[in-house]
Amino acid sequence: xxxxxxxxxxxxxxxxxxxxxxxxxxxxxxxxxxxxxxxxxxxxxxxxxxxxxxxxxxxxxxxxxxxxxxxxxxxxxxxxxxxxxxxxxxxxxxxxxxxxxxxxxxxxxxxxxxxxxxxxxxxxxxxxxxxxxxxxxxxxxxxxxxxxxxxxxxxxxxxxxxxxxxxxxxxxxxxxxxxxxxxxxxxxxxxxxxxxxxxxxxxxxxxxxxxxxxxxxxxxxxxxxxxxxxxxxxxxxxxxxxxxxxxxxxxxxxxxxxxxxxxxxxxxxxxxxxxxxxxxxxxxxxxxxxxxxxxxxxxxxxxxxxxxxxxxxxxxxxxxxxxxxxxxxxxxxxxxxxxxxxxxxxxxxxxxxxxxxxxxx
Numbered sequence: 001x002x003x004x005x006x007x008x009x010x011x012x013x014x015x016x017x018x019x020x021x022x023x024x025x026x027x028x029x030x031x032x033x034x035x036x037x038x039x040x041x042x043x044x045x046x047x048x049x050x051x052x053x054x055x056x057x058x059x060x061x062x063x064x065x066x067x068x069x070x071x072x073x074x075x076x077x078x079x080x081x082x083x084x085x086x087x088x089x090x091x092x093x094x095x096x097x098x099x100x101x102x103x104x105x106x107x108x109x110x111x112x113x114x115x116x117x118x119x120x121x122x123x124x125x126x127x128x129x130x131x132x133x134x135x136x137x138x139x140x141x142x143x144x145x146x147x148x149x150x151x152x153x154x155x156x157x158x159x160x161x162x163x164x165x166x167x168x169x170x171x172x173x174x175x176x177x178x179x180x181x182x183x184x185x186x187x188x189x190x191x192x193x194x195x196x197x198x199x200x201x202x203x204x205x206x207x208x209x210x211x212x213x214x215x216x217x218x219x220x221x222x223x224x225x226x227x228x229x230x231x232x233x234x235x236x237x238x239x240x241x242x243x244x245x246x247x248x249x250x251x252x253x254x255x256x257x258x259x260x261x262x263x264x265x266x267x268x269x270x271x272x273x274x275x276x277x278x279x280x281x282x283x284x285x286x287x288x289x290x291x292x293x294x295x296x297x298x299x300x301x302x303x304x305x306x307x308x309x310x311x312x313x314x315x316x317x318x319x320x321x322x323x324x325x326x327x328x329x330x331x332x333x334x335x336x337x338x339x340x341x342x343x344x345x346x347x348x349x350x351x352x353x354x355x356x357x358x359x360x361x
Contacts, residue, residue, distance in 0.1 A: 020187070021247035023176070023194030024201060024240075034209055035079035038066065039087075041210035056087040066213075074109055074116050075125035081105035082129075098133055102126065120186050124179050131178020132171055138275050140170035141282065165199065172198040177271065181264040190254045193246045200243050208236045 019025055039059050046055040063080040070076045082101040089096035106126065109116055116122050143166040176194060184190065191197070212233055219226035246252060259267075280290045281297050333348040347355040 015241060015244065018241075018244040018247040021189065021191050021253045022197045022244045023191040024197055024244055033205065034213075035063065035066070035076060035083055037206050037209035038213055039063065039083050041206075041213075053091060056090055060084050060087050074119050074122035077109055078102075078105045078122070078125050078129075081108060102129065120182075123182055127178045127182055128175035131176075132174045134272070135174040135177060135275055136170050138278050139173050140167060142278075143170055168199055168202050169195065172202075181259060181267045184256045184259055185264060188256050188258055190256060191247070192251055192254060193249065197243055197246050201240065204236055204239060208233070208240075 039062075042059050042062060043055055046058060050058075060083075063083050067073075067076050067080045082098075082105050085101045085104065086096045109122070144163070172195060176198075180190070215226050215229050215233065218229065277293065277297060280286065280293050283290065286294065332350055335346040335348075337344050337346060343359040345357040345359065347357070349355070
């Protein structure tokens, strides 16, 4: 039930940890992904039989009902409000603005509970969405520029399949880049196989979400039929668990030190600047300011090309200094902490290992 309603009490801790290391935590927790698949599935099923307008009304009602079932999870509330605004804009023949939808959903959530701004799920949900909006087109363009030598000599269906994989990868990379600094801040963990796991999961996630949601609805009507239909779902669930076992492979995770807030802000500023400069460099119709930026980029690329050897030597020196510094012996540090009610000793060894000795009786 954690997959559909965020109820993770019955999920075993080792499975939950495997999904976390494999960067698949969003599968176990309800998120915008479920809302997207549910709305898309309902639109595809009903639009031909009852018309687009009535279908959008049904989707709005279904999203409200689903949000209530999940206990008004912040990530689901965000996705549902945005989905309702998209459907509402279509009903009133208005163009939906994605930034307006994001802003309205955040305002509604914070009016309900301002302290939800500290909720990790809320932060990751919004950052992932913003990352897809900002970086998806840029990353997709970069991926599409990567051509295989025999790509135009193979079957057209294979080419379409490769392009579809590139689209999935661009969405995954866009969201992952946006949430990466905050993930490090909260979990100090990076799953090295996140691209592979998310690519494999994306293949079965849509059918699994839609089919599972249908079974949940049927369970409210007639439980025996729902139990019978749920058996095929076990196969997909086992596949999901098998994919999460990538976490048990060598070098599946890298631990990081908790970054400072200012460092996270700098990372986001750099990402936005690089994205902006890339779009300018490949844009066709430019204004005067953008032309100046493009000329500066061209000059930088020329300087980079003419000073390759110097830059390589500087980079090599920096790497050598870093490697040598790792072997320089460090001093032993001992800290004595006395808080009145008790005391302790904190030791930092020359190899940067930490030991805490509790002195309470």
